[in-house]
Amino acid sequence: MKPVFCTQGHENPTGSRFCLQCGEKLNPANTGILSQGMILGERYRVQREIGRGGFGRTYLAEDINRFNEHCVLKEFAPQVAGTYALQKGQELFEREAGILYKLQHPQIPRFREMFRANYNNEGHLFLVQDYVEGQNYRTLLQNRRVQNRLFTEPEITQFFIQILPVLAYIHSQGVIHRDISPDNIILRNSDLLPVLIDFGGVKEIAANLQSEFVGTQPATRLGKVGYAPDEQMQMGKVYPHSDLYSLAVTGLVLLTGIEPQNLRDPQTLLWNWHKHTTLSPTFSAVLDKMLAYRPGERYQNAGEVLNALQNFSTPTPQPQNLTQNLTQPIAPQQKPVANISPQPKTNSNGNLLVMGGIIVAMTSIGLWAGNYWVDSQRQPNNTDNITPDNTDISSQFSPQEQQRKIALQQQRKLLLIDYKFYVQLVNQIYFDQYPEQKGTTLTDKPQDETWRERWDNIAQETLKKLQTISEPARRRMGSYKRSDPDRRKIEINKKFLGSRSLNDLTDVKFFSLFPEQRNNQNFINTPIGQVWQAIAEEQTQNILNGTAIEEIKFQAGTTSTALNDTLQPATGKAYIAKLNKNQFMQLNLEPQPEIQLSIYPPSGKTPPLLQDSPQLNWSGKLPENGYYEIIIVSQATQPVSYQLTLSVTNSAP
Known part of the structure; x- marks a missing residue:
């Protein structure tokens, strides 16, 4: 007889009604259509089912082409009948898969591919994504309840600081998660960082198909009851602040151990969580604003929440073991990122260099390039050493320009990019595109508005490119040294690779981002050379951890x-x-x-x-x-x- 597994992977004897380890209610028939050992796509060996929903089943599998590395297979099998319904569903699924495929963030499981497989004389669609070794926050909370313990305010503050940049990233890509809850965030064992899983787009497709062709439920009803805001559950409207609302509910559940339905008055629709836990006034205010009933009264983006979290400090929890403490300090997010100003500041001087527009005069990039960045002795692993902003935004700018500059400022800070390096990098690209501007100074006067907008556009495009680089490598830009290539060479030599191979892996990404540098024989000694170094550092780590070799x-x-x-x-x-x-x-x-x-x-x-x-x-x-x-x-x-x-x-x- 085959064993029965719960959604956490615990094995139980056949006929068990509840998991012997975590107490989850079991479905004895929950053995899945795919049997253990079945190979799909001539590559993926099924191990067991680990979840199911309206869109289909999820399986843990081994990639036999990658040394039996674990991965996750998500089957798309909505409960609809008819050729037209299935064809439409597959088209929507492929479109959604393409969106997820573009997401590249270290705290989001990488979507590897989509493939078709035949079994039981039927064709099926699957998504393949990385397997995250760890436990979701629902399980971690259950473990704490057994010990009569809950999460603390410092832990949840740290949790927010670690997950908000992930939300800022997906929102910048036009993606709303739609289904944030303790079940869909995993604490990764390898680095104790929260990882965001199970995006709601595929679930929404399945719900819409069932609504259109079966009529079982409204297509707009997507999200967990109690976690999703009312406008999402009732009208299907989702915005970045919808995810922030769900994150606040998740934080409250972890803090109180009480489900959201019991923390909110069903008559007044007001949250009554204050009597269940005692928090600092500032953090309480942050949660209340995230949970505001009217969408316009909430924080509108993740940057605003991060900015609010900086207005107070809480003790950093000391690391214990995985089941006791979830938030061992992880650089660079041990502290809130640099201040994100929600309102423009007035610049009385009118000629300061501001991020996003007013540029200090430079007669030549060569005056800046060279030893400053290459030989910088700043320690890159401490965010306190990141150059502070000189970013007073002139009140003479139009409201649109002020907001544009604030958005750039927030994005740079979320990416943890050194301000001074960032300005010099954008200056280099700006002067390369507009060489006639070398030797000039942009002011906050109306006659320079067009040129300021061009600088801002270059800055926006540059940040978009830099966010594709892993965070540990990206945040060191501006401080790579002449000795770093030799150090990387020694590291990869242990894997029997030489610097020529590393250069090939680095060049293909770097020149795809900055193709204009192909004819620049000396770019390594300019600010943009620090980007190349960051990519080389990223590739070195990929080699050392085995993902690129x-x-x-x-x-x-x-x-x-x-x-x-x-x-x-x-x-x-x-x-x-x-x-x-x-x-x-x-x-x-x-x-x-x-x-x-x-x-x-x-x-x-x-x-x-x-x-x-x-x-x-x-x-x-x-x-x-x-x-x-x-x-x-x-x-x-x-x-x-x-x-x-x-x-x-x-x-x-």
Whole structure:
């Protein structure tokens, strides 16, 4: 007999009605349509079902092409019948999958791909995303209840500071989560950061289909009762502040251990949580504003909440163990980010350099570039050292321009980018685009309004590009040193990779973001060179944690192997293979557009066999013993799947 699993993965004997470990009510039939061990898409081995909803089932699986790495399969199987309904649902699902695919944030599980699979003589759609090792906040709260403990104000304050930048990011991408609750936020074991899961878009598609073709429920009713604001539950209207409302409810549930239905008066629709917990007046005011009944009275974006949280400080909780303390301090979000001003300030001087417009005169980028950034001795791991803003926004600006500059200011601070570096970087790009402006100073006068707007537009586009870089690497921009490339080389050498491979992986992303720099032979010594260094740092970490590298090994008795993978736009992957001198190697990469291939021998003394080549096959006698490096990069704007076939024999065939 097959065991029965709860949604947390706890195994229970067949026939169990409740989970023996967490007490969750079990459905004995909850074994799922997919059986354990079934392989889908010739790649994913199903382990067990871990959840289900109106959109379909969710499974834990192994990626057999990535050393049996765990991943999550989300099946799209709405409860509708008829060819037209299913076809429409699939079209909507594919559109939503494309939106989720674009989200790239370290606290959001990466959506790897969408694929179709056939079983039971039917076609099914699946989303594949990274598996997050950890427990959701619902389980963590249940564990604390057993110990007669709840979350504290410092812990929830820290939790907000860690999750609000994630909401700011998805909202900047035009995505509303719609379903924030303790169930949909996981505390990741590896770094103790909250991770946002289960976006509501796919659920909304399923609900709309059922409403249209089955008539079971209103299509607008999406979100958990008690957690979602009334306008979302009743009218289907969602905004960034809808997610902030749900986050506040989540915080209250964690603080009180009481479900939201019991914290709100059903007659007056007022929240009565104050009698259940004692909080500081400032934090209480923040929660009350997030929970305001009228949408216009709430904070309108995550930046405003972060700004409000800075107006008071709470003791940082000391780390204990995972089940006792959820918020071990994590740099750089141990403290609230730099001040985000909700209202413009008056600049009485009129000629100060302001973020988003008024630029200090520079006769040449070269006057600034060079030793200042490369040799900066500031310690990048302390946000207190980030250069403070000189960002008084002139009252002479129009309301539209003031708001534009405030938005830029908030976005930069949410990204934790050093102010001084940011201004110099945007200046460089601005002067490159408008060389006639070199040597001029933008003032707050009306005659410079057009030029200020152009600077702001460049700043906005630059921030959009920088947010694609991982936070630890991004926040060090402006402080990378001449010694960093040597340090990275030593680190990746431990993985049998050289600097040429790292440069390939870095270049493909950097030049996709800043293609105009391809003809600049000296960009590394300018502000934009710090961006390249940040990407190199990001790629180094991807190599060290194994996400950007794979070792090719042959099964016993074989001399050939094939590997399959998919490259995201402007990314690459490194393969290493330990081979011997004078062996004959044949390598073939299934032809794909806009892919380049490099093959580097073990030592840097031997020229590359291929380098940045559109030629996707190579054969010949190997010149050295050791680990050969095979680098595949994609310059495509869409995901590209490929198959790498490698054969090695002791003599030519």
